[in-house]
Amino acid sequence: MATPITNSPEKEKALNLVLKQIERSFGKGAIMRLGDATRMKVETIRSGAITLDLALGGGLPKGRIIEIYGPESSGKTTLAL
Incomplete structure:
Protein backbone atom coordinates (compact mmCIF):
# COMPACT_ATOMS: atom_id res chain seq x y z
CA MET A 1 0.00 0.00 0.00
CA GLY A 35 -5.84 25.37 -6.45
CA ASP A 36 -4.31 28.80 -5.79
CA ALA A 37 -5.99 30.52 -8.73
CA THR A 38 -9.55 31.71 -8.37
CA ARG A 39 -12.15 30.40 -10.80
CA MET A 40 -13.19 32.80 -13.51
CA LYS A 41 -16.89 33.19 -14.20
CA VAL A 42 -17.21 32.83 -17.97
CA GLU A 43 -20.51 33.40 -19.75
CA THR A 44 -21.62 30.21 -21.51
CA ILE A 45 -23.97 29.15 -24.27
CA ARG A 46 -25.97 25.96 -23.78
CA SER A 47 -25.14 23.21 -26.24
CA GLY A 48 -28.53 21.52 -26.02
CA ALA A 49 -27.05 18.38 -24.45
CA ILE A 50 -27.30 18.43 -20.66
CA THR A 51 -24.46 15.96 -20.14
CA LEU A 52 -22.13 17.92 -22.43
CA ASP A 53 -22.98 21.17 -20.64
CA LEU A 54 -22.20 19.54 -17.29
CA ALA A 55 -18.87 18.22 -18.60
CA LEU A 56 -17.95 21.68 -19.91
CA GLY A 57 -18.87 23.45 -16.70
CA GLY A 58 -22.11 25.01 -17.92
CA GLY A 59 -21.87 25.02 -21.70
CA LEU A 60 -19.68 26.39 -24.46
CA PRO A 61 -17.73 29.48 -23.40
CA LYS A 62 -19.06 32.58 -25.15
CA GLY A 63 -16.53 34.52 -27.24
CA ARG A 64 -13.85 31.83 -27.04
CA ILE A 65 -12.24 29.59 -29.64
CA ILE A 66 -13.10 25.93 -29.06
CA GLU A 67 -11.00 23.08 -30.44
CA ILE A 68 -12.47 19.60 -30.67
CA TYR A 69 -9.88 16.87 -31.11
CA GLY A 70 -9.63 13.13 -30.70
CA PRO A 71 -9.06 9.86 -32.53
CA GLU A 72 -10.82 8.87 -35.76
CA SER A 73 -14.50 7.96 -35.48
CA SER A 74 -14.83 9.37 -31.98
CA GLY A 75 -17.75 11.71 -32.78
CA LYS A 76 -15.98 15.03 -33.37
CA THR A 77 -17.99 15.93 -36.47
CA THR A 78 -21.25 14.78 -34.90
CA LEU A 79 -20.55 16.96 -31.88
CA ALA A 80 -19.81 19.96 -34.11
CA LEU A 81 -23.11 19.58 -35.99
Missing part, protein backbone atom coordinates in the same frame (compact mmCIF):
# COMPACT_ATOMS: atom_id res chain seq x y z
CA ALA A 2 1.22 3.51 -0.79
CA THR A 3 2.40 5.67 2.06
CA PRO A 4 0.53 8.96 2.57
CA ILE A 5 2.31 12.15 1.60
CA THR A 6 2.92 14.51 4.49
CA ASN A 7 3.80 18.16 4.09
CA SER A 8 6.57 19.03 6.49
CA PRO A 9 7.21 22.70 7.30
CA GLU A 10 10.71 22.40 5.81
CA LYS A 11 9.38 21.14 2.47
CA GLU A 12 6.71 23.84 2.41
CA LYS A 13 9.32 26.53 3.10
CA ALA A 14 11.64 25.17 0.39
CA LEU A 15 8.79 25.03 -2.12
CA ASN A 16 7.74 28.61 -1.38
CA LEU A 17 11.35 29.75 -1.81
CA VAL A 18 11.61 28.06 -5.21
CA LEU A 19 8.27 29.52 -6.32
CA LYS A 20 9.44 33.03 -5.37
CA GLN A 21 12.72 32.54 -7.28
CA ILE A 22 10.85 31.43 -10.40
CA GLU A 23 8.48 34.41 -10.17
CA ARG A 24 11.43 36.75 -9.70
CA SER A 25 13.15 35.33 -12.79
CA PHE A 26 10.17 34.92 -15.12
CA GLY A 27 7.51 37.28 -13.75
CA LYS A 28 4.36 36.96 -11.68
CA GLY A 29 2.05 34.23 -12.90
CA ALA A 30 4.82 32.20 -14.55
CA ILE A 31 4.15 29.38 -12.10
CA MET A 32 1.40 28.63 -9.61
CA ARG A 33 0.25 25.90 -7.29
CA LEU A 34 -2.83 23.91 -8.21
